[in-house]
Amino acid sequence: MFSDADIAALYDVLNPWDTERRADSAHYTAMVMGARSVLDVGCGTGAMLHDARRRGHRGRLVGIDPDRAAMELARRRDDIEWVDGVAADVTAWREEFELATMTSNAFMCLITDDEVRASLSAIHGALEPGGRLAFETRHIQSEQWKEWHPGNAEEIVDGSGRRLRVSHVVESAVGGVVTMTETTGEADGTAERVDRGVLRFFDEPELREFLEEAGFAVEELYGDFAGGPVTPGSRVMVVVARAQTLAHR
Ligand SMILES: C[S@@+](CC[C@H](N)C(=O)[O-])C[C@H]1O[C@@H](n2cnc3c(N)ncnc32)[C@H](O)[C@@H]1O
Known part of the structure; x- marks a missing residue:
């Protein structure tokens, strides 16, 4: 993990x-x-x-x-x-x-x-x-949280050369306060870790x-x-x- x-x-x-x-x-x-x-x-x-x-x-x-x-x-x-x-x-x-x-x-x-x-x-x-x-x-008017979905997952290579995938899912967006999860995992999508975060627009x-x-x-x-x-x-x-x-x- x-x-x-x-x-x-x-x-x-x-x-x-x-x-x-x-x-x-x-x-x-x-x-x-x-x-x-x-x-x-x-x-x-x-x-x-x-x-x-x-x-x-x-x-x-x-x-x-x-x-x-x-x-x-x-x-x-x-x-x-x-x-x-x-x-x-x-x-x-x-x-x-x-x-x-x-x-x-x-x-x-x-x-x-x-x-x-x-x-x-x-x-x-x-x-x-x-x-x-x-x-x-x-x-706030750019509504960028609409771009934060698994279809826009990012493929990266970490410091040890391992291929990883980072993706987001928005749980709620209320009055500019956006609650979401960030999933970090293997290139095939197997989740290794899920972090929850809140950001205000x-x-x-x-x-x-x-x-x-x-x-x-x-x-x-x-x-x-x-x-x-x-x-x-x-x-x-x-x-x-x-x-x-x-x-x-
Ligand atoms: C997106 S990162 C930016 C880090 C760095 N400034 C950069 O340019 O890479 C946001 C940072 O804000 C920190 N943070 C979260 N809540 C905070 C708060 N109330 N006051 C100050 N920093 C906070 C987080 O721990 C995180 O490291």
């Missing part, structure tokens, strides 16, 4: 941090390399911060994530600070970071309104006045409202990583928001 460690390692096979081939990786890496101090919220296996150090980033890099198996992989580098926890736990830091990131849709793991508010408020407190939060989140007005309420001014909100507008067909919303000081709110 597949362990938590196997699944964490597979994440990097499925989602490599690749600034040459992926516009999202290039977008965030450019911002990270331009910031003295970076807090990566929902850092997963830490691939973005590992890459930043490899590129010669000399400032403070901190990653936080609640997934212990992913953090085991992140901790392979000990020249980065790693913290076990969720976004709402970020209250331990006060005005310490120039940039906070939530990459690869980590923002969609914030499910309830209370969790979104607590997380954004904590991140705001951790940012220097004028610091920026950069993230992307899938756009947002629309633009509610996203802006959450950000403004938490003290952020939205500086960029695009419908793709090329800087295009948000339209009903946009699959993501790519956001850069600046932490306002109280005087500016």
Whole structure:
């Protein structure tokens, strides 16, 4: 059977941090390399911060994530600070970071309104006045959960050369909150492991409202990583928001 460690390692096979081939990786890496101090919220296996150090980033890099198996992989580098926890736990830091990131849709793991508010408020407190939060989140109008069915299963090859199949089944999609299972198994479809997950899709007005309420001014909100507008067909919303000081709110 597949362990938590196997699944964490597979994440990097499925989602490599690749600034040459992926516009999202290039977008965030450019911002990270331009910031003295970076807090990566929902850092997963830490691939973005590992890459930043490899590129010669000399400032403070901190990653936080609640997934212990992913953090085991992140901790392979000990020249980065790693913290076990969720976004709402970020209250331990006060005005310490120039940039906070939530990459690869980590923002969609914030499910309830209370969790979104607590997380954004904590991140705001951790940012220097004028610091920026950069993230992307899938756009509710794209209804991408309709693409998550076994007919769209992905065939991959893991680190040991084994052929695997990863597929999804959506159990429910209510008001943007999507509950689904992810099945990882043999290439012939034999299931080795089933994980259940919940993701929240947002629309633009509610996203802006959450950000403004938490003290952020939205500086960029695009419908793709090329800087295009948000339209009903946009699959993501790519956001850069600046932490306002109280005087500016
Ligand atoms: C899709 S992964 C993205 C990982 C990484 N940012 C990347 O770019 O590959 C989403 C991550 O968010 C983490 N996560 C889940 N709930 C969270 C929360 N409330 N606060 C912060 N991170 C959370 C998960 O453990 C997972 O590692």
